[in-house]
Amino acid sequence: MSGSVLLVEDDRAIATVITAALEDEGFTLHHCESIAARDRVLAVHRFDAMLTDVVLGDGDGIASLDAVRAVDPDMPVIVLSAQNTLDTAVRASETQAFEYFPKPFDLDELVRAVKQAAGQRAGAEAAPVAEGDGMPLVGRSQAMQGVYRMITRVLRNDLTVLITGESGTGKELVAEAIHQLGARKSGPFVAVNTAAIPSELIESELFGHEKGAFTGAVAQAIGKFEQANGGTLFLDEIGDMPPEAQTRLLRALQSGRIRRVGGRQEIAVDVRIIAATNRDLAPMIAEGRFREDLFYRLNVVPIELPPLRERREDIEVLSQHFLNLAAEDGLPRRQITRDALGKLEQRRWRGNVRELRNVIYRLALLAREDVIDAEALDDIIGPERESSPTEQQLDFGGALQLWLTANHPPPGALYHNALAAFEKPLMEYALARTGGNQLRAAKLLGINRNTLRKRLGELAINADRFVRPV
Numbered sequence: 001m002s003g004s005v006l007l008v009e010d011d012r013a014i015a016t017v018i019t020a021a022l023e024d025e026g027f028t029l030h031h032c033e034s035i036a037a038r039d040r041v042l043a044v045h046r047f048d049a050m051l052t053d054v055v056l057g058d059g060d061g062i063a064s065l066d067a068v069r070a071v072d073p074d075m076p077v078i079v080l081s082a083q084n085t086l087d088t089a090v091r092a093s094e095t096q097a098f099e100y101f102p103k104p105f106d107l108d109e110l111v112r113a114v115k116q117a118a119g120q121r122a123g124a125e126a127a128p129v130a131e132g133d134g135m136p137l138v139g140r141s142q143a144m145q146g147v148y149r150m151i152t153r154v155l156r157n158d159l160t161v162l163i164t165g166e167s168g169t170g171k172e173l174v175a176e177a178i179h180q181l182g183a184r185k186s187g188p189f190v191a192v193n194t195a196a197i198p199s200e201l202i203e204s205e206l207f208g209h210e211k212g213a214f215t216g217a218v219a220q221a222i223g224k225f226e227q228a229n230g231g232t233l234f235l236d237e238i239g240d241m242p243p244e245a246q247t248r249l250l251r252a253l254q255s256g257r258i259r260r261v262g263g264r265q266e267i268a269v270d271v272r273i274i275a276a277t278n279r280d281l282a283p284m285i286a287e288g289r290f291r292e293d294l295f296y297r298l299n300v301v302p303i304e305l306p307p308l309r310e311r312r313e314d315i316e317v318l319s320q321h322f323l324n325l326a327a328e329d330g331l332p333r334r335q336i337t338r339d340a341l342g343k344l345e346q347r348r349w350r351g352n353v354r355e356l357r358n359v360i361y362r363l364a365l366l367a368r369e370d371v372i373d374a375e376a377l378d379d380i381i382g383p384e385r386e387s388s389p390t391e392q393q394l395d396f397g398g399a400l401q402l403w404l405t406a407n408h409p410p411p412g413a414l415y416h417n418a419l420a421a422f423e424k425p426l427m428e429y430a431l432a433r434t435g436g437n438q439l440r441a442a443k444l445l446g447i448n449r450n451t452l453r454k455r456l457g458e459l460a461i462n463a464d465r466f467v468r469p470v
């Protein structure tokens, strides 16, 4: 049996014996000798079970269990005690300790109890998250099983999660799953893509601002932290966060309170944070571009999403899943042959699951027959291009196709709505690049200033939003 066990015991002889016995059974042991050390390690690691002595140098192993429950309410705890009094036994059972062992104890019995405790936890946790069953994630590979296991570990607590993985591997979907399946599901899920917001606006976007905080702050605005109160805040592309915003975020995480830009009052927020990045943060920390202390605050529970090329066995179920979604989105219902799937399984998928989704939608839309075979696949998507993943994701036609299937504009409004969907981000980009200066934005776009002003009005874009704080 495998599993990880935290052993809190200041008697080294006993610790050595327990460690040896449990390691022989395949457990990984982490040993510490004090309550302070226990709490430090629990803040960053999660264990399948904990064994604790009662009388420790810096406190009482039972009386201090509340702190353990606060970070991990469901971890089975086995109490070991040399004070074989009824009082200790009663106190242990009052804390719902999994089991109580007076010293000296029978080592075999202890090993059996640990196996049972760790097994019970794994059983209780394995149940809620598996593919299907309200679980939006598809894939049965070993790698995805590991991801599901990690998700189950964070459903019944509010630990901060850092999701890493290449672009398009499903990081946002995992964040949504944690929210939907967890205790906060009735609260809001608010996603912020740090990379998509001009750096000058990030702080105001996250924390809100008071009226007059900077030029253009014409009214008070509530930030994403406050919007997510009682729910989950998903901070995507956290590696792109500018240094000042990192500092402010760290402060908010430490204190559970935020202050609006230009505001004096500290506001308490009850928000679970899930962050994600497709960048390797280690070199950024080394170069001083990402705060190490923030990294540790975020990386309490790391979840790593494997690239699609490392779980090719999932390509078949994912393809079927996306064919179904395409049909639900109003595209023709298609089937795909084993040969065609074989070809899909050989591709590199540098854009990961997002790229697969786009390809399947394109196939569903453009295939001439209901059954997509290898030949049809070659016809429609051709050989793999040598383009970078970014180019593949930014394939304009593909994105438009997805937009068209996801939005069903009323008849007669298709051209108008598609144009607005295209123009709005373009105008916003130009305004963000030029700090809200309409003259410069018009120049950047290569259009007349009056045309810009007219379109801003028609598209309900508030140019003031892009004015840089001074």
Ligand SMILES: Nc1ncnc2c1ncn2[C@@H]1O[C@H](COP(=O)(O)OP(=O)(O)OP(=O)(O)O)[C@@H](O)[C@H]1O
Pocket (backbone or CB within 6 Å): 136, 137, 138, 139, 165, 166, 167, 168, 169, 170, 171, 172, 173, 174, 236, 277, 278, 318, 321, 353, 354, 357
């Ligand atoms: N395991 C999966 N099962 C079903 N759909 C998936 C899975 N993984 C990803 N997807 C789909 O692939 C697309 C990309 O996923 P998502 O946006 O979550 O990726 P991401 O890692 O957050 O990307 P980025 O780093 O670019 O923000 C979405 O349409 C998502 O629904």
